[in-house]
Amino acid sequence: xxxxxxxxxxxxxxxxxxxxxxxxxxxxxxxxxxxxxxxxxxxxxxxxxxxxxxxxxxxxxxxxxxxxxxxxxxxxxxxxxxxxxxxxxxxxxxxxxxxxxxxxxxxxxxxxxxxxxxxxxxxxxxxxxxxxxxxxxxxxxxxxxxxxxxxxxxxxxxxxxxxxxxxxxxxxxxxxxxxxxxxxxxxxxxxxxxxxxxxxxxxxxxxxxxxxxxxxxxxxxxxxxxxxxxxxxxxxxxxxxxxxxxxxxxxxxxxxxxxxxxxxxxxxxxxxxxxxxxxxxxxxxxxxxxxxxxxxxxxxxxxxxxxxxxxxxxxxxxxxxxxxxxxxxxxxxxxxxxxxxxxxxxxxxxxxxxxxxxxxxxxxxxxxxxxxxxxxxxxxxxxxxxxxxxxxxxxxxxxxxxxxxxxxxxxxxxxxxxxxxx
Ligand code: GDP
Ligand code: IMO
Ligand code: MG
Numbered sequence: 001x002x003x004x005x006x007x008x009x010x011x012x013x014x015x016x017x018x019x020x021x022x023x024x025x026x027x028x029x030x031x032x033x034x035x036x037x038x039x040x041x042x043x044x045x046x047x048x049x050x051x052x053x054x055x056x057x058x059x060x061x062x063x064x065x066x067x068x069x070x071x072x073x074x075x076x077x078x079x080x081x082x083x084x085x086x087x088x089x090x091x092x093x094x095x096x097x098x099x100x101x102x103x104x105x106x107x108x109x110x111x112x113x114x115x116x117x118x119x120x121x122x123x124x125x126x127x128x129x130x131x132x133x134x135x136x137x138x139x140x141x142x143x144x145x146x147x148x149x150x151x152x153x154x155x156x157x158x159x160x161x162x163x164x165x166x167x168x169x170x171x172x173x174x175x176x177x178x179x180x181x182x183x184x185x186x187x188x189x190x191x192x193x194x195x196x197x198x199x200x201x202x203x204x205x206x207x208x209x210x211x212x213x214x215x216x217x218x219x220x221x222x223x224x225x226x227x228x229x230x231x232x233x234x235x236x237x238x239x240x241x242x243x244x245x246x247x248x249x250x251x252x253x254x255x256x257x258x259x260x261x262x263x264x265x266x267x268x269x270x271x272x273x274x275x276x277x278x279x280x281x282x283x284x285x286x287x288x289x290x291x292x293x294x295x296x297x298x299x300x301x302x303x304x305x306x307x308x309x310x311x312x313x314x315x316x317x318x319x320x321x322x323x324x325x326x327x328x329x330x331x332x333x334x335x336x337x338x339x340x341x342x343x344x345x346x347x348x349x350x351x352x353x354x355x356x357x358x359x360x361x362x363x364x365x366x367x368x369x370x371x372x373x374x375x376x377x378x379x380x381x382x383x384x385x386x387x388x389x390x391x392x393x394x395x396x397x398x399x400x401x402x403x404x405x406x407x408x409x410x411x412x413x414x415x416x417x418x419x420x421x422x
Pocket of ligand 1: 008012013014015016017018039040041042043044292293296297328329330331332411412413414415
């Protein structure tokens with residue numbers, strides 16, 4: 001056994017939470033490697049729906065240990081609230097959740113700066129969770145890490161320096177109200193005892209687990225097309241959701257990775273701004289949104305909807321090294337007579353050979369569609385590939401052919417049992 005990476009292959013919200021929860025049954029450890037509480041991973045068990053933002057989606061399986069790696073940016077307030085929420089469901093957390101001592105913290109000023117920046121001209125449409133500003137501090141080397149919460153003097157000094165700098169920025173650049181240094185220090189000093197039991201050298205913990213041949217799932221947040229390096233920059237998040245991020249974000253070597261499972265929604269969605277070649281700004285897009293319940297699990301914003309885009313998917317497969325696909329939300333397509341799939345891009349009359357990540361180019365794309373026949377019957381009860389209608393099987397096979405990657409899981413509903421393993 002070794003590490004399996006679960007990566008969102010599109011713009012996030014592909015159903016990573018469902019698949020991670022499902023695969024957790026045969027997993028020892030689930031580890032988040034990047035992002036923060038901008039993620040919203042939904043797990044449906046029976047009639048209950050749970051949305052996780054920071055805690056890995058394996059937490060509902062008693063035998064699973066959950067890790068939040070060094071690559072994640074942690075809002076301690078959000079984390080403590082989420083721990084309390086999960087505990088209130090009767091789930092034991094103590095001894096099952098480990099937090100990297102090296103992970104960076106999201107502070108109130110990060111959230112404030114995130115929201116102020118979004119009032120400017122270049123709106124990204126962020127989740128407002130302070131993600132970008134926290135990663136800025138990490139990379140300018142002024143960030144505050146989880147371990148700093150354990151030394152009140154260090155924490156006080158770092159907070160003071162950071163807040164004084166941010167206050168200057170708030171005052172001079174944004175003409176906004178300054179933050180109260182002492183109030184923030186008082187609030188965050190109190191986290192030491194609460195967070196101490198969870199703090200671990202998670203890289204060391206994982207390397208021991210790898211040595212003992214434990215089964216580990218590395219749970220990506222967001223999606224490949226939101227990757228800071230490989231996504232549709234600047235309309236991206238501030239971390240590396242792509243599979244490479246799992247190594248740096250967990251402190252594990254590439255040689256420990258066994259496989260990469262790409263989570264692919266049977267159509268496309270995107271929240272926030274940025275190019276989206278197959279977007280449907282019409283009644284069909286509205287139908288996908290309504291039937292698919294496409295509203296953000298974190299912010300509640302309506303998700304933009306469109307058809308599946310094989311050009312961006314092939315790019316995602318290449319960048320991530322995806323070797324099998326979990327195709328989700330197939331049941332949402334039950335209602336459509338015809339299902340177009342984007343099989344190529346044309347720009348200024350010319351066919352493009354590869355996915356352009358340049359936003360200007362992407363905004364001028366004309367998708368080339370191939371249309372597949374809908375199956376027009378409910379598939380939520382199908383539990384084997386054979387039980388799917390012929391047109392649904394043909395759709396799955398077409399995606400396999402167009403992508404060159406095997407689809408090993410087909411999800412036909414949000415619940416654990418609404419899954420076909422091939
Ligand atoms: P994540 O961020 O990738 O974990 O995905 P989200 O949880 O944000 O969004 C996926 C949504 O689709 C959630 O509401 C899931 O419960 C739901 N979902 C997952 N798989 C399926 C499926 O196969 N069919 C349907 N109808 N819903 C699904
Ligand atoms: P999960 O893990 C979908 C989007 C935001 C915005 C951009 C930058 O649930 O799939 P940020 O707050 O990260 O600075 O916002 O990224 N975004 C997501 N979209 N799913 C997510 O997470 C997302 N996390 C961030 O909407 O466009
Ligand atoms: Mg989500």
